[in-house]
Structures are given as structure tokens and as C-alpha cells.
Amino acid sequence: METSQYLDMFIEESQEHLQAINEHLLSFEKDHENLTLVDEIFRSAHTLKGMSATMGFEDLASLTHQMENVLDAVRNKKISVTEDIIDIVFDAVDHLEKMVTSITEGGDGKLDVSHVVAQLEKVEKGTTIDQNNSEQTMDKMSTVVPAHTFDEYQKTVISQAVDQGYGVYEIAIQLDDQCMLKGARAYMVFEVLENKGEIIQSVPSVEEIEQEQFENTFSITFITEQNEKSVKDSIYRVSEIKDVMIQRVSLEESASSHSENDTKPDKADLKKETNNKKTEKRIQTKSIRVNLERIDKLMNSFEELLVDKARLEQRAREKNDQPMVEIIEQMNRASTDLQNTILDMRMVPIDEVFNRFPKMVRSLTKELGKKIELEVTGAETELDRTMVDQIGDPLVHLIRNSVDHGIEDPVVRKQAGKKETGHIHLKSFHSGNDVIIEIVDDGAGIDKEKIIKKAVNKGIITSENRKALTDPQVFDLLFAPGFSTAEQISDISGRGVGLDVVKNTIESLGGSIVIESKLGEGTSFSIQLPLTLSIITALLVDVQNETYALPLTSIKETAVITKDQINHVHSQTVLQYRDKVIPLVFLSETFGLNKIDADEYSTVIVHKGEKQVALVVDGFIGQREIVIKGLGNYLNQVFAISGSTILGDGEVALIVDCNALIS
Known part of the structure; x- marks a missing residue:
């Protein structure tokens, strides 16, 4: 087979x-x-x-x-x-x-x-599974499938088989009620039996079974050297088999069954009832499985359609063709619905990732001798298929760290007045156009002084500026490559790898991660991710006659500032804005263009967590939905550029990586 x-x-x-x-x-x-x-x-x-x-x-x-x-x-x-x-x-x-x-x-x-x-x-310990009583099996079979009738040739074959010591069985196979491929499952049963003997007849016929013109049950007359248990076990190895009923038959039993069968309902009535049930079941089938590659191809085609639509829209406005503008507006509504439908097709519940963690935590607690309860909520939250595939490993790192570093030993927890069983809460929920994933534990919390001391010893920070660090800045040191406060190295964590990989992976998905912790009370890791990576809303800005796209999820606000609001502190240009001092970055300088001196500047305030940066641009073009395109292997390392998009006029605009500028 x-x-x-x-x-x-x-x-x-x-x-x-x-x-x-x-x-x-x-x-x-x-x-x-x-x-x-x-x-x-x-x-x-x-x-x-x-x-x-x-x-x-x-x-x-x-x-x-x-x-x-x-x-x-x-x-x-x-x-x-x-x-x-x-x-x-x-x-x-x-x-x-x-x-x-x-x-x-x-x-x-x-x-x-x-x-x-x-x-x-x-x-x-030698227990055996009870087998069905043969009389009960016979009664059950008679209510499930009609008895077989044989022509003269089949009677001769059966008679010779019995004379030569072969077993002749009538086998009724019942498929699961939810079986979607009845014909395929029946074919597998036929393949299994043909390797063990000879099939004489089937009810319904082979043709009807191939066309799935039967309910969930069919029967087979079978000749074999093997015993009933061997035959039955072989059939059960086929998936989606609900029940197998088997009995040894003779020609006399078949004739008797045939006479009793004459009192059964008319075949036309049975067929009508069968068709009605099939129609009912067909109506209930509301989902199909589609290969992800097909959805990706559909998305790529739609992305090209969006680009062409934008070009057509710009051309119509340039020519002031009002009828064409109205048609394009109708296309916009249809394309928006189509876009939402395609994106929904790519969305899958995040429980595909979450469902691996209860067993993992159970295994780790036994290994570490701890008592930990994992609570999972929001597993039904949907996220883009691509992001679900990539977020799994970072979450594994974070949960393993919570189990190893966060939750204390039962004795330590009891001495601290806590319950011996620690608690980890893994939850996810939607927040606007983002998905938030949080991992919260009631463990020992993070010792900020220990982090600062380790960072100074490693040369990550100096002893002079350690006092100026805020709590978020201290916790952010944990994401430095090779940084670890673990006193002992274990197979679970503490080797100085993991959290930097977590941060890099999350930021590559356009997301961010924030740590909050209180010593002795617990720690919270909060991950913010966009719903999808293929189509985003962006603000188009002008920089020296070049168009750049800033993802709207990174933008806090836009503003026009004056020259006297700009200051220089420790050789860094900063902006005094809303009672805060934030770094000021001229995008023209960042991308090697000429800097223009002016009395007023247009700025975009972007953020990553609590960090903010003001980006200076020449002007605002407007908000657009853009299709993200990769830069290819030769340009994927360009600083502060995460991708590109094609505008309505056919020109290429680069997408700014705001996280890189903030870092």
C-alpha cells in the first residue's frame, strides 16, 4: 500500500x-x-x-x-x-x-x-482485555448491517474454504461519527485484510464505498487462516475505527439471515434516508484544512493587487478622473474585506504554543524538587501563523527561567510566609492591534542590586552612572548578551544565554518585551506583538525628497518643534518635550543625507516600552496601509531599515526600524 x-x-x-x-x-x-x-x-x-x-x-x-x-x-x-x-x-x-x-x-x-x-x-501485571461475547456480537451485527447473500460461485468458494480448514467471517466495521474521509478509511481496511486473506463480498458494494454512498458502517465477508482476534486487531490499527464486530458464518446461517432480511424496509426508503442523513452531515461540515503555502500564495497575490490598486488610485487623482476615483473607492471597500478575510485565515489560536507548557512545567518541577502550579488563560487568542511558529522558543526560555530562578524551593517559600506551591500565570489577550503575552510568577523577584553589581563587573555599565538607572533600565540589563545572575549553572538555565535571544527574536517580529519585578513578591515578563507581519499601517514621511515609512505601532505622536527646544547634553542632541528630555535623531543624518538648518522641525515621537526618541523629518505625507517586502540577502543588514514597500507611483519606500534607533 x-x-x-x-x-x-x-x-x-x-x-x-x-x-x-x-x-x-x-x-x-x-x-x-x-x-x-x-x-x-x-x-x-x-x-x-x-x-x-x-x-x-x-x-x-x-x-x-x-x-x-x-x-x-x-x-x-x-x-x-x-x-x-x-x-x-x-x-x-x-x-x-x-x-x-x-x-x-x-x-x-x-x-x-x-x-x-x-x-x-x-x-x-498480566491483565487482559475482555472480548465481546459471540452471541452479543451476533445480535449487535444484525442491527447494524444487513446480512450477506451469495451467488452460486461464492457459495462454492466458501464451501471449499471451510473444507480446507479456513475461517469464514462476516465482519462489520463502524467508523467514527466524525470521520471525514470514509472512503479512504474503508480503503485502508480493505488493504489490511487483503494482506491476511481473501475478501469475498462487501455490503455495500466496493463501488458504493468508493463513492462514500454509505453511512458509517460497512461489512465484509472474509476468508483467512488467522483467528478472529488477529483479524480484529489488524482492523483496529486503522485510524478512526469506532467498532469492529466479527463472527464466523456458514452458508446455512447466511440463508437464514437472508430470509429474515426480507422483512426489512424497502431499499429505496433506506437509500432516501441515507441521502437525507448525508445531506444533513454535509451541511454541518463548516471547516476544511488548507496548506499554509496556499494561503501564503494567496496573500502574495493580494499584496501585488494592493500595490496596483494604489498606483491606479494615484493616477486617477492626478488626472482628476472622478468616475474612476469612485470605482477605486468601491475597490477599496472590497479589498479591505478581502484583506481581513485573508488575515483571518492566517490567524491561529496561540494555544498551539501554550499547550506544550503544562507538561514541561510538570517535568521541570519534578527535576528541581519544587511545587509549581501553572495557570494558562487566553489560549484562544489568535495570532498570525508565522508569529506563532516563532514565538514558541522565547516563551520556553522565559518559563524555564521562571521555574528555575523565579519560584523558590518549598522550604524557602514556607520560611518567607508563602504557600509551598508556587504559581506561574501564562496569559494572552488582545490590546488594540497588538497581542500581549504575559508570564507572571509569585517567586523571589529580581534583586536589582545584584544585577547592577554584575553589570559593573562585566563592564556593561560604569560605577558612576549606576545610580542614575531607573528600574526598567536595570531590568533591561538582563537582556545583554551573556548576562546572568545565576550562581550555579544548571541544565535548565543560568548559562548566560536565552534572554538576549528572547529579546532579539521578539524585536525581529516587530514586538517588544518589558520586565517588572518586586523583590520577594514576583516577576512579570510582558511581550507585545503585532497581529501580523505582512501588511501594516504606516506613516509616510519625507526626508530630503526620499519617502520613508514609519510603522504606526511604534508612533506615539507627531509634533512641530522649534529650534530653541533642542539642546546638547554630553555630546548628544536631546529635545525638551512634555517635561521630559528625550534623544533627538535627524533621519537625514542617519541615512547619510544632508541636514537642513531650520527654525522649525517636523518630528515623530516613537517609543519602545517606556523609551522614547524624537525623529526629525522634512514633512508628513500621510497614513497608508503598506505591504512589507524583504530587502534580500545583500541589504538585510542595513542599519535601522527593516524592509521596503512599493508606493502608488511605483517608487520604493524604505521601512524604518524604530526599535533600532531607540536602542
């Missing part, structure tokens, strides 16, 4: 099932009496086992099968759940994740799982 075409679907579904297992297992660890959670874990594990076997990943299927046995024993109350058992199951899930990661990276998914399988077998 050719399985490569199903690989992407297998990877995506495997990751979803593993995440579901992790979430329910974490909940079950807190509530051992809730066997409903075990049922959910078992269902995900069972589906994963079937998918893995079908795709040929035997190590994955073997481990999942043994884990499934333990879960079945738990839900049937054959074994009592202990913390050690939970740890072993978590260890098994870790191995499953490693194998799926290997497959995702192009590997074969092979891993030595003998040790964890042996542990699971010890937990199981």
Missing part, C-alpha cells in the same frame, strides 16, 4: 492526538476518580495506534498498543492509579512524541522503546 500521500495527514493528526493525551493525562493526574478522562486518553491512543500501524511505523504502534492495555486496565478498575504509574505513562507519551518528531523531520520514526514497554507490561 502506498502511504506517502497520507503522511502529512498522519503527522498532523498524530500531533493532535498526542496533545489531547497530554492534556487529559494532566487533568487525570489531579483527579484519579474521573475515568471519563481515561476514556478520552484511550480513544486518542487507540486511534494513534491504528494510524501508526497502517503507515508502517511499528515501534510507534507497539508502544501505543501497550499503553492502551494499561489504560484499559485503569478504566476497568483492574489496577489502582499511583503517581509512579502516571509517570510511566508520561514517559511513554514522551517516547511517542520523539518518534512523531522523527517522522516529521523525515526520519523513520524508529526508537528503542523496549524499556518503557517493559515498564508498561509490569504495570499491566
